[in-house]
Amino acid sequence: MSEPTYLTVEQLLPLAVAIEHRQRQQKRGQQFIRRPLPPCPTCNVAPDEVSTGRPPNHFTGDLGILFEHCGHRFLVDDATAHEATQQAAQIVDQDEQRPAGASASPVAFHAPQPEYVIALRADDGTLIVGIRPDGSIARGPNYQPDSAAVEFWDAVTRAAQAAAPWRSGS
Template identity: 50%
Template sequence: MTEPMPLTAEQFLPVAVAMARREQQQKDGLTLILAPLPNCPACARSAVEVHASETRFPDDTLSLLFRPCGHRFTVAADMGYEVARLAEEIATREEREGGDLLAEYIPPAGEKVSIGQPEPPVFVIALHSDDGTLIVGIRPDGSIQQGPNYQPDAAAAEFWDAVTRAAHSAAPWTEQASG
């Protein structure tokens, strides 16, 4: 058996989000089809089971065992709890807003995950691509946040399509102009 590998916050966040998504679905009463388990951080193999346990003495860590590959990992408990709290916030936002919001929290290479920071930005309007990635978000103060694939023309077209859909759903009895 190999020694457990330590995970950083950046490595643990996707694992914690995947597990928080599943937990949220179970709380909502879903039992048959759940969000996928995270892939193993060492071999990227799909997990069938992830067993988590806590060790208080001597090193105060969280331990993760991925099945079927058998890779084991440790996470410093204090950092692990902060990342797990952030993962729960992400899963809750995803359920409320729809889409996969994890990418908004993954820092550029070489930077650290921000844990214990203020709440993520709340958008009055947020446009997401089909895979859930943020295209552009407009905050209550009018400032915008651009996603990684932001293209002004595509974002404008999607915005006006969304306005049109909203107008038609708000007043479905009105006739649509034929072109």
């Protein structure tokens, strides 16, 4: 994979808006159906998750961002992160004041409808069990209730750890 590239405020803003919405959802106790993340700025592929942290060169103060599906990596300097975060807060404030059914914010994107809103997969990627957007359940070829339960709780743990994506782990 090539060296990470720097994102502009315009490139970072859709991600900042999604994260701001997710943080506010979490404060309201809405943690299971989270706002989708925007596609990768390089390949336009929707990520499973986005992780952040400081790259090995801690002297710059730049924030590293990894889109976890395509694997593209980006850097954001402090000024860009600050500006995008401020703009995102204003946009989300406007979104929350907008009446239901009104047009979305200008940085909104139309994420493709996922096959499953929740999918538990084995290490090899094979579906164990999935919940479709209409609420129906799909069972994989090797579905076993006990292994599905273990995988479910592992997924809950990963989601809890990823709930605050702007914080670096300790």
